[in-house]
Amino acid sequence: MTQQTTQIPVSSILLDEDIYPRKGIDHRRVGIFAENIRDGFRFDPIEVELVPDKAGIYRLLDGAHRWSAYKSTGVEEVEAIIKNLDGNDPLLYAATKAIGPKQLTEDEARDTARRAYSGNASLSSADIGKAIGRSRQAVDAYIADLRAVNQMGRDIKIFRMHRLGIPQDRMAKRLGLDQKTIHYHLGKMPVLANSLNGDLSRGFTIAQVAEKHGWTDPMVWSLALEGKNDTGRFKELGWGLRTWDQWEWNDCDKRFGDDWPGRIPAQMIAHILRYFSKPGDLVLDPMAGGGVTPDTCLAMGRRCWAFDMMDRPDTRPEIESFTWGISSDQQFSWPVSAKGKPDLIIFDPPYFDKKAADYDKKSISGLSRKAYLEFLEAFLALLKLNVKKTTRLAFINADWRDFQNTPAIEEKYKGGILIDDYLDILKKTGWYHTHIIQAPMSSQRFNAGVVSAMQKKGILGVISRYVIVLNQQGLE
Numbered sequence: 001m002t003q004q005t006t007q008i009p010v011s012s013i014l015l016d017e018d019i020y021p022r023k024g025i026d027h028r029r030v031g032i033f034a035e036n037i038r039d040g041f042r043f044d045p046i047e048v049e050l051v052p053d054k055a056g057i058y059r060l061l062d063g064a065h066r067w068s069a070y071k072s073t074g075v076e077e078v079e080a081i082i083k084n085l086d087g088n089d090p091l092l093y094a095a096t097k098a099i100g101p102k103q104l105t106e107d108e109a110r111d112t113a114r115r116a117y118s119g120n121a122s123l124s125s126a127d128i129g130k131a132i133g134r135s136r137q138a139v140d141a142y143i144a145d146l147r148a149v150n151q152m153g154r155d156i157k158i159f160r161m162h163r164l165g166i167p168q169d170r171m172a173k174r175l176g177l178d179q180k181t182i183h184y185h186l187g188k189m190p191v192l193a194n195s196l197n198g199d200l201s202r203g204f205t206i207a208q209v210a211e212k213h214g215w216t217d218p219m220v221w222s223l224a225l226e227g228k229n230d231t232g233r234f235k236e237l238g239w240g241l242r243t244w245d246q247w248e249w250n251d252c253d254k255r256f257g258d259d260w261p262g263r264i265p266a267q268m269i270a271h272i273l274r275y276f277s278k279p280g281d282l283v284l285d286p287m288a289g290g291g292v293t294p295d296t297c298l299a300m301g302r303r304c305w306a307f308d309m310m311d312r313p314d315t316r317p318e319i320e321s322f323t324w325g326i327s328s329d330q331q332f333s334w335p336v337s338a339k340g341k342p343d344l345i346i347f348d349p350p351y352f353d354k355k356a357a358d359y360d361k362k363s364i365s366g367l368s369r370k371a372y373l374e375f376l377e378a379f380l381a382l383l384k385l386n387v388k389k390t391t392r393l394a395f396i397n398a399d400w401r402d403f404q405n406t407p408a409i410e411e412k413y414k415g416g417i418l419i420d421d422y423l424d425i426l427k428k429t430g431w432y433h434t435h436i437i438q439a440p441m442s443s444q445r446f447n448a449g450v451v452s453a454m455q456k457k458g459i460l461g462v463i464s465r466y467v468i469v470l471n472q473q474g475l476e
């Protein structure tokens with residue numbers, strides 16, 4: 001089959017080391033090619049693909065030596081085949097091309113196999129071997145250590161998801177494994193836990209044990225605190241228990257959750273869990289973001305199902321990927337089967353308009369005021385349909401006033417969303433508040449210059465944030 005070729009500028013082509021299977025360019029070969037070009041010899045077209053996210057720029061899949069020779073002889077345009085690899089691995093494709101004219105050296109073959117496997121652990125040794133011109137056994141030997149680490153990573157993911165009470169069928173789907181494999185890995189959990197417990201009992205710190213075994217801190221906490229009650233857990237974690245309905249912290253506890261726009265302190269989640277759930281309860285976080293809720297649930301011995309539209313399967317396998325539909329053409333459905341209903345929902349949506357630029361385009365923070373409130377109403381009604389009668393909801397939100405550059409006396413209420421707007425919608429959808437806890441954001445994040453400018457202008461800022469706790473009966 002003849003493939004269509006196009007003339008493209010030499011200057012629009014680059015050599016991308018990430019998908020180049022050889023150790024480097026053979027300059028003697030380039031010299032010979034350059035001489036051939038000057039003698040009028042016509043080479044086969046080179047092969048390129050468009051560089052992802054860089055319009056008009058191509059990267060080489062085949063023909064690095066020819067391309068170097070064109071450059072050195074001052075040729076401005078070359079004949080090229082522009083490939084669309086349809087999701088196939090570009091490094092392995094480049095390797096199949098490279099072994100035609102000149103076999104990869106032992107070093108190059110080993111390096112290409114390892115890079116390909118690191119980029120995509122589901123590639124089989126046979127597939128890699130075919131691309132680089134080596135046997136399956138040779139590839140097995142090249143990648144044996146990487147495969148072992150990957151297996152270990154898999155065990156850790158399964159351990160974490162199991163600990164949070166995610167059913168095996170969902171684990172299998174999330175990790176791309178069959179249920180038999182999950183079952184087999186689960187059998188290894190007690191041995192895994194024993195080796196960590198051994199290190200803990202020898203007096204190593206949580207951080208040291210986490211580092212040594214490649215676990216996250218919250219997972220090690222979940223083992224270390226096993227058998228302790230909530231009070232004991234708070235003590236070990238260094239969190240003073242707030243006894244009244246004002247919860248204030250200067251900072252997020254960095255051990256729990258990722259750095260994430262709108263991150264909330266683990267201490268706040270822990271207080272919600274302490275006062276409004278019991279050990280072993282199932283917690284649902286429908287917009288889990290940086291994962292502070294699942295992390296804190298691990299430390300506090302609760303199960304947790306978490307979802308978010310931002311998908312991070314490698315670092316956050318326990319946060320399942322799901323987008324709650326925001327317009328009529330999108331699905332507005334429940335992500336899991338009817339089995340297993342939460343005891344407590346912790347709902348921390350992006351605040352209206354505040355962080356629109358930080359989140360995905362489909363995030364609800366980019367909606368108009370009307371659409372945001374409509375989303376909340378539909379979402380809260382959906383929650384109500386899918387929970388138990390006894391399920392509680394902890395709704396975290398803040399007043400939204402457009403105070404940024406406006407003196408308080410001139411602020412217009414129109415366009416803002418205040419606590420009574422939320423309470424109205426909550427009541428309308430069958431959620432009745434039992435507690436409103438003030439949990440203000442720290443004012444320390446404002447610098448002195450900003451504060452002084454606000455004071456001069458009479459601007460009244462917002463650090464208010466509240467946790468509204470609701471049930472479905474009210475205080476009857």
Ligand SMILES: C[S@@+](CC[C@H](N)C(=O)[O-])C[C@H]1O[C@@H](n2cnc3c(N)ncnc32)[C@H](O)[C@@H]1O
Nearest residue numbers: 262263264287289290309323324348350363364
């Ligand atoms: C305020 S953040 C949650 C922060 C989290 N509690 C933490 O401390 O890391 C809100 C999250 O809602 C997610 N989100 C926004 N709209 C969504 C939608 N329609 N479906 C699913 N997730 C959505 C965003 O991706 C974001 O991670």
